[in-house]
Amino acid sequence: xxxxxxxxxxxxxxxxxxxxxxxxxxxxxxxxxxxxxxxxxxxxxxxxxxxxxxxxxxxxxxxxxxxxxxxxxxxxxxxxxxxxxxxxxxxxxxxxxxxxxxxxxxxxxxxxxxxxxxxxxxxxxxxxxxxxxxxxxxxxxxxxxxxxxxxxxxxxxxxxxxxxxxxxxxxxxxxxxxxxxxxxxxxxxxxxxxxxxxxxxxxxxxxxxxxxxxxxxxxxxxxxxxxxxxxxxxxxxxxxxxxxxxxxxxxxxxxxxxxxxxxxxxxxxxxxxxxxxxxxxxxxxxxxxxxxxxxxxxxxxxxxxxxxxxxxxxxxxxxxxxxxxxxxxxxxxxxxxxxxxxxxxxxxxxxxxxxxxxxxxxxxxxxxxxxxxxxxxx
Numbered sequence: 137x138x139x140x141x142x143x144x145x146x147x148x149x150x151x152x153x154x155x156x157x158x159x160x161x162x163x164x165x166x167x168x169x170x171x172x173x174x175x176x177x178x179x180x181x182x183x184x185x186x187x188x189x190x191x192x193x194x195x196x197x198x199x200x201x202x203x204x205x206x207x208x209x210x211x212x213x214x215x216x217x218x219x220x221x222x223x224x225x226x227x228x229x230x231x232x233x234x235x236x237x238x239x240x241x242x243x244x245x246x247x248x249x250x251x252x253x254x255x256x257x258x259x260x261x262x263x264x265x266x267x268x269x270x271x272x273x274x275x276x277x278x279x280x281x282x283x284x285x286x287x288x289x290x291x292x293x294x295x296x297x298x299x300x301x302x303x304x305x306x307x308x309x310x311x312x313x314x315x316x317x318x319x320x321x322x323x324x325x326x327x328x329x330x331x332x333x334x335x336x337x338x339x340x341x342x343x344x345x346x347x348x349x350x351x352x353x354x355x356x357x358x359x360x361x362x363x364x365x366x367x368x369x370x371x372x373x374x375x376x377x378x379x380x381x382x383x384x385x386x387x388x389x390x391x392x393x394x395x396x397x398x399x400x401x402x403x404x405x406x407x408x409x410x411x412x413x414x415x416x417x418x419x420x421x422x423x424x425x426x427x428x429x430x431x432x433x434x435x436x437x438x439x440x441x442x443x444x445x446x447x448x449x450x451x452x453x454x455x456x457x458x459x460x461x462x463x464x465x466x467x468x469x470x471x472x473x474x475x476x477x478x479x480x481x482x483x484x485x486x487x488x489x490x491x492x493x494x495x496x497x498x499x500x501x502x503x504x505x506x507x508x509x510x511x512x513x514x
Contacts (some may be wrong), residue, residue, distance in 0.1 A: 142499040143254055147237070149174075150250035150499075152228040152456055154239035160277045163191040167213050171195060172323050174253055180270070185289040185331035187274070187282070194286045196293060197270040199258045199259055200513065201434045204296035206267030206370040208473070210464060210488030211249040211303050212276035212283075215241035221311075227374035235496050242494040248303030248502060251480070259513075265450065266513045269297055276464055279319060299443050300468040301450075306459060306479030308501045310447040312476060313367065313458035316434030316466065318347030318407035319375045322347045324382070325423040328391040338432060340393035343424055347395055350417035352408070363404055367458040373401040373410075396429075400462075403436050433466030435475065443474035449479050450512070451505045459483070468493040478505075 139235040139294045156167040172182050172195050180197040185191060186315025194213075200206060208219055218227040225231040231238040237247070241379055252270055259268050271290070275282035304311070324347065326340030364371040375397065399410050411426065418424055436443060448454045469475040480498035481487065 142496055143349035143503045144501055145257065146250050146254040146499060147232075149253050150237060150242070150246060152242055153246040153250055154230045155228055158214050158227045158427035159217050160275055161217070164213045164274045165193060166190055167201055168193050168195055168272065171213075171249075171253060171316070171487040172197075174351060175256055175270065178257045180256060180260070183293060185286045187285055189318070190221040192274045192282065194273045194282055197256070198267055198295065199395070200285070202267075204298075206297045207268060207301065207513065208269035208271055208295070208297045208332070208468070209252045209255075209301050209303065210271040210273070210468065211245055211252060212273045212464065213246065213249065214274050214277050215246070216277050216488050218490075221338065223490050225491060227492075231397060232496075236490055236491045236493040237496060237499065240492055242486075242492055243305045244483060244487040245304055245479060245481070247481055247494045247499050248479040250442070251455050251502040251506055252303065254503065254512060259474060259510060262510060263513050264513050266431070268513055269294075269295060271380045273464060276373070279317070279430040280464050280467070281430065282461065282478065283467050284432070287467060289460070291481050296486050297473055299446060300465070300473045300475040301447060302463050302465040302468070302475065302477045302478050303479030303502070304459070304463045305462070305483045305487060306457065306477055306496060307482050308451050308478065308480055309453045309455060309457045310444050310451060311445055311459045312435070312437040312439055312441075312456045313365075314435050314460070314462055314465070314477070315368070315402060316407075317432050317462050318399045318401070318428055319398075319430040320397050321427045321429050322394040322395040322397070325425075326391045326393070327389065327444045329454070330387055331387040334389050340390045340423070342452060344382060344395050345395040347424060348377060350414055351377055353417055354413060356407065356496060357413075363402060365402055369460050373399060373474040375399055390451075392485070403418065403434050407431060432462055432464075433470060435463065435465045435469060435477065441474065443476050447476040449476050450508050452501070
């Protein structure tokens with residue numbers, strides 16, 4: 137069922153998309169202008185959802201008959217940075233070599249975006265019996281913040297598709313689950329003083345150390361609990377401290393410290409319970425404030441669900457998987473839309489790395505899935 141090569145038009149579009157340096161810290165408006173113009177030219181009705189504070193936007197697009205039903209295909213437009221990585225090829229130019237397409241975002245996830253925009257042009261020339269919808273978001277790489285801001289606008293459109301496919305890289309397997317995530321900041325308040333008199337003052341870094349000890353204890357509890365899902369590489373919920381800041385000079389007792397940490401959780405391990413357990417671990421320690429800075433939902437779909445069977449037939453791969461990384465799928469599922477993750481590329485092997493690439497065979501398989509979807513909708 138896999139095509140021999142990607143469609144030429146898909147490759148043309150992918151070259152354009154990689155050329156937009158849509159790192160999450162930068163604007164994505166040039167890419168959105170390009171995509172929206174392509175969609176309008178193809179005959180789609182579009183709705184741009186601008187960010188209220190940033191020079192960024194997402195876009196929703198639809199073609200076909202009015203009313204419920206149809207399929208929405210979802211992709212994010214942003215990519216991770218390239219600074220500090222040793223690239224052998226230009227990161228924001230598409231390079232083809234040895235059956236691969238190189239460039240930042242080729243796998244995560246402009247390959248899928250190119251394939252669905254290529255599909256959009258073919259859909260504009262078809263007679264659809266069911267609607268086709270596209271969702272293009274932003275700021276997915278920084279905790280799915282863009283889709284969260286887009287949700288009120290998406291709900292207001294009143295579209296009710298029968299299926300959502302989020303095209304994150306799954307090597308074209310239907311992915312039926314991933315963990316949710318909650319990000320936190322611990323702010324520790326101490327007392328400044330001369331280090332020669334350190335015992336007289338509260339050291340904010342010592343408070344931060346207490347928080348780290350509590351986080352490690354919670355991680356041990358999750359690892360040793362019976363709550364597990366063997367479909368994941370790490371079968372239990374994980375706690376991770378990723379950033380710590382504090383202190384100004386060696387001879388000054390630090391009066392401020394911060395730790396940024398996260399919980400990536402199985403559906404049963406809710407963030408609210410984690411916060412309560414963390415507060416119990418820290419105890420009555422004064423001067424520590426815990427703030428939840430961002431969350432996104434996980435995804436959990438039965439392998440026998442109709443949407444999984446449908447996507448398996450479309451992608452030609454019957455074996456469902458679960459993935460370690462987060463996606464925007466939980467937001468669509470929360471709207472009552474049956475949702476599956478399926479797209480070209482391999483996150484572990486190719487995503488977020490120097491010389492990021494996508495196998496052309498994977499992109500061809502995605503184009504094949506789009507052809508079968510178009511036939512289904514027609």
